[in-house]
Amino acid sequence: MNSDNLTRLRPGQSAAVRGLTAQGPMRRRLQDIGLVKGTVVQCLGASPLGDPSAYLIRGAVIALRDRDAAGVLLERPAV
Amino acid sequence: MGLSKDSTGARAVGGQLVIEKKNPGDLVLALAGNPNVGKSTVFNALTKMHQHTGNWPGKTVTNAQGRCVHKGQGYVLVDLPGCYSLLAHSAEEEVAREFLCSGRADATIVVCDATCLERNLNLVLQILEITPKVVVCVNLLDEARRKQVEVDLPKLSELLGVPVVGAAARGGEGLSELMEKAGEQARAHTARPPLPCPGPESEDEAAARTVYRAEEIARQVVKRGQNGYSNRDRAWDRILTGKLTGFPIMLLLLLGIFWLTITGANYPSALLSTALFSLGDRLRELLTWLGSAPWLTGLLIDGVYRTLSWVVSVMLPPMAIFFPLFTLLEDLGYLPRVAFNLDKCFQCCGACGKQSLTTAMGFGCNAAGVVGCRIIDSPRERLIAMLTNSFVPCNGRLPMLITLITLFFAGAAGGFGGSLLSALMLLGVILLGVGMTLLISKFLSATLLKGVPSSFTLELPPYRRPQVGKVIVRSVFDRTLFVLGRAAAVAAPAGLVIWLLANITVGGSTLLSLCAGFLDPFARLFGLDGVILLAFILGLPANEIVIPLIVMAYTSGGALTELTDLTALRALLVDNGWTWLTALCTLLFGLMHWPCSTTCMTIKKESGSLKWTAIAFLLPTVCGLALCFLVASAARLLGAV
Structure with a gap:
């Protein structure tokens, strides 16, 4: 398990996307919502039960389950 | 198990998509766009129909059709299911892509959300690669104004090479001009050639290219006073989805x-x-x-x-x-x-x-x-x-x-x-x-x-003031x-x-x-x-x-x-x-x-x-x-x- 994926982002933190490890339809879907290399993502917070979490991606708020967010690799989190 | 792609996939959604022309001279307009950009509102306003609308992605799952007459010309409007992309493989996206590729539409109206234009442009660019006869409708301008987001429509039109019409469909703003432009596109015989596709590339490269291009265009045409996701939305979300509340x-x-x-x-x-x-x-x-x-x-x-x-x-x-x-x-x-x-x-x-x-x-x-x-x-x-x-x-x-x-x-x-x-x-x-x-x-x-749960993304759209009346x-x-x-x-x-x-x-x-x-x-x-x-x-x-x-x-x-x-x-x-x-x-x-x-x-x-x-x-x-x-x-x- 890679240590610097999207699930490691704490609420309020932002970081740029380094690449995707997700495969298949989910890879496509992540790209379609704008998660390509260089996109800056901000974590907004988790749902009341801890999973999924909401992320601010290119001006839209998208909820991703932890399982799926783990497929997005990040550059070093820039707080 | 009877659970095949055939029984549950695209066929179930779009199998019966038959265009009903009242008049043989009617032109067919496809209405495409991301989920939750007010596509159904545009559709209703144009056709005077009452397709149910709601502020959540995926409201329209069936292909609604309606007819409207503008300056003596009849149009059949086909409301395609909302999708983020034509490349992914959900049932709705397949229906939208298939319909657009089939060339059965005389022109396509792509409805965009002015407050969130960049991501919408992704779909616009993909559609432009399939069909040249496109009118881009930048909707929700009223909301954009409230959020101090400005979109340079002439510039956007110039960059995309197709007509762009600003609209606030809930109030009926811009719809007449939209029909005007869509009619011109539909009647045009020599359409602008599709955007050039730069050589062979991998799916990843194609996806990234579109995203970067959308980003570039948005950077040139959108001036925003504040983020699409406003502080007010943020505060509401903190309460409505908070751990304790x-x-x-x-x-x-x-x-x-x-x-x-x-x-x-x-x-x-x-x-x-x-x-x-x-x-x-x-x-x-x-x-x-x-x-x-x-x-x-x-x-x-x-x-x-x-x-x-x-x-x-x-x-x-x-x-x-x-x-x-x-x-x-x-x-x-x-x-x-x-x-x-x-x-x-x-x-x-x-x-x-x-x-x-x-x-x-x-x-x-x-x-x-x-x-x-x-x-x-x-x-x-x-x-x-x-x-x-x-x-x-x-x-x-x-x-x-x-x-x-x-x-x-x-x-x-x-x-x-x-x-x-x-x-x-x-x-x-x-x-x-x-x-x-x-x-x-x-x-x-x-x-x-x-089976194990599959992946999905859920969009949390901005809160919208409901039209109470x-x-x-x-x-x-x-x-x-x-x-x-x-x-x-x-x-x-x-x-x-x-x-x-x-x-x-x-x-x-x-x-x-x-x-x-x-x-x-x-x-x-x-x-x-x-x-x-x-x-x-x-x-x-x-x-x-x-x-x-x-x-x-x-x-x-x-x-x-x-x-x-x-x-x-x-x-x-x-x-x-x-x-x-x-x-x-x-x-x-x-x-x-x-x-x-x-x-x-x-x-x-x-x-x-x-x-x-x-x-x-x-x-x-x-x-x-x-x-x-x-x-x-x-x-x-x-x-x-």
Whole structure:
């Protein structure tokens, strides 16, 4: 398990996307919502039960389950 | 298993997409766009149709078609399902892509959200690669202005090489110009060549290229005073999806809606019932005066008219209050937050988080909820959502639950406390339904529909100020009257059948008592009686008529009690042997029994399989019977009745 994926982002933190490890339809879907290399993502917070979490991606708020967010690799989190 | 791509995928969505031209000269315009950008609003405004709109992604799952005439030219508008991309592989995206590629549209209108243009441009760019005849409609300009977002439309048009029209479809702004430009594009013979596609590239490169290009264009044309996701939205989300506040607020909102529905419906219900019954008496006199035979008067007044007036007076007030309230929440953008809050539960049950959206739709109508399941990509999870949809009571069943609760469990308290107690109990019943939905989903994913939860993304759209006036008008006319009309259409013949059953005598006893007597021993096992079970069976076409049928059956024996208020109704039921246990079991069975025939047919159509329809029929029935049996047996063992 890679240590610097999207699930490691704490609420309020932002970081740029380094690449995707997700495969298949989910890879496509992540790209379609704008998660390509260089996109800056901000974590907004988790749902009341801890999973999924909401992320601010290119001006839209998208909820991703932890399982799926783990497929997005990040550059070093820039707080 | 009958669970192939064919039976559940694109075919189920777009198989019957036939363009209906009224006039051979009509031009076809496709309406594409991301989910939740106001596509349906544009469609409605142009066609004067009333496709239901709501502030959550995936509202439009079917291809709606409508016609409009602009400057003497007829147009057929095809509202394609919203999608983020033409490359992904969900059913909606396939339908949209297939239609656009087929060249059956003379021009395509791509609707964009001005407050979130960059991501919308992704789809615009992909569509431009397929078809050159495009008009971009930058919608929600009113909202953008509020958020101090400015879009340089001429510049955007220049960069994209196609006409761009700004619009605020909710207020009708820009629509005439949109039709003007779309008409020009559709009539144009020599269209601009598609955007050049830079050589062979991998899917990843293609996706990234489009995203970067969209980013570049957005950087040049969008000036924003603040982020698309405003601080106000952020603050609301912190409260509505907060760790400590998310669930309590959700429950309080639901409770509030129920309380308003129950309190508000009480008085108009009684008023309507009195009015309709006295009108019935006048009608009876009129018929008698006209010299109609007593059996005919009985058939028409006691059979058809009384059942009808019962349905109207019991159903109309709660629906007219519940629907608008619920639509307001929908318009605000609250439903996706509910899905966000509840997702973990569905995840644990091997289901899709979007199932809470289809479950919420089920409150309106289970058949609509089943159709709504198309927003779920995985066929397995879609089936789970379809099979469990009828565990939440639709609007046809809600008034029945309210009546039973008010009569037998909360009526004694009266006043404010009474209605609050009723609302609390109704909330409990609904939570039981939601709990059963989860339980059965888990059961299905462990047995018949094994699998792990698939991936999905859920968009939380910006909150939008609901158009209160429009919401009320539309939800009363489109939803309430539609549902009521359907109920009435079924109630009339069902009332006739019940009256005939009650008045045709075979061997000294009426058919009704024979039927009810036949069902009685079986029904007693479950805490019901023969008449109740018979009413549920006859209520298959529409659950709304169950209580009216029960009343009809009890009163048709001869004694004509005038049921002007709930006390009289309670007395009638108690006279016929009802106890709190009968009411409780009827309540439980009302929550969990076979879906109405419309829902069953919809499930058959959506799943393409008789087997899954049968399972959808049996699952809630078995659960309901089992629960009633347990409750009835326990109560009898404990000597509580």
